[in-house]
Amino acid sequence: MIEFDKFTLKNGLRVIVHRDETTPMAAVNILYNIGAKDENPERTGFAHLFEHLMFGGSINIPNYDEPLQMVGGDNNAWTNNDITNYYLTVPKANLETAFWLESDRMLSLAFSEKSLEVQRSVVIEEFKQRYFNQPYGDVWLHLRPLAYKEHPYQWPTIGKSIDHIEKATLEEVKDFFFHHYAPNNAIMVVAGNVDTQQVKELAEKWFGPIEKRELATRNLPEEPIQNEFRSKRIDSNVPLDAIYMAFHMGRRMDEDFYIIDLVSDVLSNGQSSRIFQSLVKEKNLFSSIDAYITGEFEPGLFLITGKLVKGVSMETAEAAIWEELNKIATIKVDEYELQKVKNKVESTLVFSEISYLNKAMNLATHELLGDANDINKEVEKYQKVSVDDLLNSSAKIFRKENCSTLYYYSKK
Amino acid sequence: MENLYRNTAPKFKTVDSIEILPSQKHSLSNHIPVHIINGGSQDVVKIEFVFNAGIWQQKKPLIATLTNSMLNEGTTSLTASEIAEKFDFLGAHIGFSTSKHEASVTLYSLKKHFSETLELTADLIKNSIFPEKEFKTILTNRKQQYQVDHQKTNVLAKEKFTELIYGKNHPYSNSYNISEFDNCSLQEVKEFYQTNYTASNCHIIIAGKVDEDVLTQVDNLFGENKWLKQSELIDHTYQNIGSKEKTAFVCKEDAVQSTIRIGRKLFTKTHPDYTGIQLLNLILGGYFGSRLMQNIREDKGYTYGINSIMLSHLKEGHFVIVTEVGAEVCKAAVQEIFLEIKRLREELVSEDELSLVKNYFSGEMLRNLDSPFALSDGLRGNLPFGLDNTYFAKFIKDLKAVSAERLMQLANEYLKAEDLYLVVCGPKECEDALVTIN
Numbered sequence: 001m002i003e004f005d006k007f008t009l010k011n012g013l014r015v016i017v018h019r020d021e022t023t024p025m026a027a028v029n030i031l032y033n034i035g036a037k038d039e040n041p042e043r044t045g046f047a048h049l050f051e052h053l054m055f056g057g058s059i060n061i062p063n064y065d066e067p068l069q070m071v072g073g074d075n076n077a078w079t080n081n082d083i084t085n086y087y088l089t090v091p092k093a094n095l096e097t098a099f100w101l102e103s104d105r106m107l108s109l110a111f112s113e114k115s116l117e118v119q120r121s122v123v124i125e126e127f128k129q130r131y132f133n134q135p136y137g138d139v140w141l142h143l144r145p146l147a148y149k150e151h152p153y154q155w156p157t158i159g160k161s162i163d164h165i166e167k168a169t170l171e172e173v174k175d176f177f178f179h180h181y182a183p184n185n186a187i188m189v190v191a192g193n194v195d196t197q198q199v200k201e202l203a204e205k206w207f208g209p210i211e212k213r214e215l216a217t218r219n220l221p222e223e224p225i226q227n228e229f230r231s232k233r234i235d236s237n238v239p240l241d242a243i244y245m246a247f248h249m250g251r252r253m254d255e256d257f258y259i260i261d262l263v264s265d266v267l268s269n270g271q272s273s274r275i276f277q278s279l280v281k282e283k284n285l286f287s288s289i290d291a292y293i294t295g296e297f298e299p300g301l302f303l304i305t306g307k308l309v310k311g312v313s314m315e316t317a318e319a320a321i322w323e324e325l326n327k328i329a330t331i332k333v334d335e336y337e338l339q340k341v342k343n344k345v346e347s348t349l350v351f352s353e354i355s356y357l358n359k360a361m362n363l364a365t366h367e368l369l370g371d372a373n374d375i376n377k378e379v380e381k382y383q384k385v386s387v388d389d390l391l392n393s394s395a396k397i398f399r400k401e402n403c404s405t406l407y408y409y410s411k412k
Numbered sequence: 413m414e415n416l417y418r419n420t421a422p423k424f425k426t427v428d429s430i431e432i433l434p435s436q437k438h439s440l441s442n443h444i445p446v447h448i449i450n451g452g453s454q455d456v457v458k459i460e461f462v463f464n465a466g467i468w469q470q471k472k473p474l475i476a477t478l479t480n481s482m483l484n485e486g487t488t489s490l491t492a493s494e495i496a497e498k499f500d501f502l503g504a505h506i507g508f509s510t511s512k513h514e515a516s517v518t519l520y521s522l523k524k525h526f527s528e529t530l531e532l533t534a535d536l537i538k539n540s541i542f543p544e545k546e547f548k549t550i551l552t553n554r555k556q557q558y559q560v561d562h563q564k565t566n567v568l569a570k571e572k573f574t575e576l577i578y579g580k581n582h583p584y585s586n587s588y589n590i591s592e593f594d595n596c597s598l599q600e601v602k603e604f605y606q607t608n609y610t611a612s613n614c615h616i617i618i619a620g621k622v623d624e625d626v627l628t629q630v631d632n633l634f635g636e637n638k639w640l641k642q643s644e645l646i647d648h649t650y651q652n653i654g655s656k657e658k659t660a661f662v663c664k665e666d667a668v669q670s671t672i673r674i675g676r677k678l679f680t681k682t683h684p685d686y687t688g689i690q691l692l693n694l695i696l697g698g699y700f701g702s703r704l705m706q707n708i709r710e711d712k713g714y715t716y717g718i719n720s721i722m723l724s725h726l727k728e729g730h731f732v733i734v735t736e737v738g739a740e741v742c743k744a745a746v747q748e749i750f751l752e753i754k755r756l757r758e759e760l761v762s763e764d765e766l767s768l769v770k771n772y773f774s775g776e777m778l779r780n781l782d783s784p785f786a787l788s789d790g791l792r793g794n795l796p797f798g799l800d801n802t803y804f805a806k807f808i809k810d811l812k813a814v815s816a817e818r819l820m821q822l823a824n825e826y827l828k829a830e831d832l833y834l835v836v837c838g839p840k841e842c843e844d845a846l847v848t849i850n
Contacts, residue, residue: 060418071424072775096422121713135563239559271496287553347503
């Protein structure tokens with residue numbers, strides 16, 4: 001049970017406070033309700049590039065990092081297709097420094113031409129490092145547009161291509177800021193060795209004066225239902241053949257989300273899971289294989305990714321995966337197996353609650369999705385899942401016409 | 413309402429000392445040392461069994477890691493899949509890791525299932541049988557992973573760099589050819605297990621909710637006199653042959669970035685200059701605000717990231733700068749790195765920068781040592797040096813005393829350009845980056 005207090009400032013900023021006395025630290029996590037899905041299709045990668053610019057100085061504070069480091073703090077941020085999340089940790093006595101820094105960059109950035117120029121280059125190097133300088137690094141650049149034809153999930157957070165990032169202008173940066181970065185589009189969680197009264201005072205003092213802003217309306221295109229099998233072949237300079245299969249599934253908040261998450265656990269969570277035991281250990285078809293869900297807010301993907309053992313043909317490997325998928329879609333999982341994955345989920349949640357920062361991020365996400373207190377209902381939602389649920393959801397998802405497959409061949 | 417001065421930083425406090433949850437030392441009935449860190453908010457236990465069974469102790473490449481990672485592949489009473497099934501059902505996680513001098517088995521368990529999960533752990537530590545089929549599967553998969561890893565410029569550069577400073581066959585370099593996968597036998601793995609995974613070669617670290625029950629259960633399962641018979645441990649010695657050649661280029665024609673490694677061999681954390689070098693390392697490339705990060709990334713945009721590390725193995729250590737940069741700016745990046753090192757030798761660090769890094773470093777330690785699990789990792793790293801976690805308090809105290817003059821002396825002693833090794837891995841066009849220091 002994670003206890004917390006919640007209040008909202010007049011400008012719409014939602015604030016959540018969670019006290020954890022076991023740490024001498026305090027975390028401030030600010031989630032902005034803006035992700036890669038909100039981008040113009042001609043300017044993809046912008047939300048993430050923007051995240052970099054948030055460290056380039058704000059209206060009254062020329063350097064974000066230095067004052068934070070001076071008080072023993074540390075920070076980072078990440079962007080995904082749905083949200084942009086900023087977090088920092090400081091020794092508890094220095095909490096006010098965090099409020100000072102975060103409120104100023106919510107108020108306004110410095111918008112420096114130099115910062116934009118440098119961060120464009122940094123992000124381009126990040127693009128190269130992660131997507132082009134690693135074997136199999138470009139998989140998502142191929143798989144997303146194969147699975148999504150209309151919805152903006154068709155591009156990865158880094159963007160469709162490097163030239164989109166090269167084109168970003170300072171005007172676009174300003175425009176983006178004032179339409180998405182606002183107290184009424186953010187959720188702040190303060191967690192660790194803190195108390196609510198102190199947080200209330202600091203929040204009123206530093207964030208209270210920031211004006212509410214008019215937000216861009218979100219109008220995401222609906223992804224049409226896929227009704228035929230899609231595939232793409234890549235021949236690349238990699239040592240092993242690999243296969244990537246993507247199936248459409250529902251939203252994070254759909255009722256069957258927890259069911260499908262458990263389906264992925266039955267298939268691939270832990271060494272006793274089905275596809276590890278059968279395809280890696282018994283049949284020696286794959287050197288590694290995984291099944292997982294993207295967990296995105298809008299209708300997401302169920303993925304199966306595997307590297308083939310040398311000498312195994314793509315057809316054999318693919319057929320073996322389908323055999324496992326057909327099995328779970330036609331024969332009920334037994335009660336013991338379901339109980340096993342439920343136990344694992346429960347244990348994972350207990351361990352994840354060790355970290356105050358982790359709790360802060362999760363509270364923010366749950367609040368955005370509906371209610372921070374849902375964090376305390378997760379175990380119950382998993383416990384309610386039945387073997388019939390697993391069967392029905394598997395049958396719904398694991399159909400050939402709902403599948404996009406990327407065949408990644410080694411040229412060697 | 414009070415006036416808001418947004419351009420003035422609020423008052424703050426520096427971290428002058430940190431309170432560290434102390435560890436207690438016990439021993440089992442058979443004298444295995446047990447270190448306990450009791451605390452935390454969750455009903456969970458982490459127990460780590462550490463054996464002196466690392467890369468250093470093996471006679472051939474791969475043997476130490478294979479032995480360690482095969483411990484859950486079958487025991488005299490359970491098959492690999494039965495073991496996996498039980499751990500998963502109890503929501504426990506069992507991890508295996510091999511480092512230069514040690515190998516360990518770590519169990520993360522809910523407290524309520526500890527007796528069952530510990531029993532399983534005892535079985536695989538004491539009664540492993542290393543089946544042939546599982547051995548073959550693991551070898552195949554590891555070999556494939558090796559092939560994937562060796563497509564990466566950072567892996568290739570790291571191998572070449574440690575080869576240059578320690579010598580190809582030294583355990584701290586641990587680079588080996590792919591043919592080794594076809595050269596190792598199950599017999600060697602079994603022998604390594606028999607010799608090294610014994611009660612007399614083990615110590616235990618327990619963290620989390622550790623009560624009397626936990627200790628009794630551990631003593632019942634591991635306190636008996638002989639689990640695996642005592643064996644003669646060989647004290648391996650290695651010749652450390654650093655290369656005379658100070659630079660190397662590894663060609664990876666299809667790479668879109670090149671990896672740069674610059675550094676040298678140094679000492680371990682027991683050396684009197686270690687604290688000072690850590691601070692110097694921090695200033696140069698040890699955190700986001702570091703000079704290299706500010707120059708190479710935040711000013712020039714050459715890279716997504718650049719870091720420097722001071723690493724202490726048990727017998728020796730090394731200092732190294734690592735980055736991946738666009739091929740077209742490789743030479744310029746190398747030059748800038750050498751310039752930043754030169755600045756450390758020739759200019760005093762300002763008082764502002766010095767207090768900033770000291771504050772940041774103490775905050776970082778407070779942050780990283782705030783839970784029993786984190787402290788157990790710290791303790792594991794300290795024990796081989798004859799230290800415990802009181803080391804951290806002393807470290808902070810010593811750190812605060814380092815002056816700008818001392819840092820300049822250290823830079824002149826340890827960071828001379830002619831003592832540094834340089835490795836670049838990338839497309840052919842990057843080879844001229846080596847010219848910089850020749």
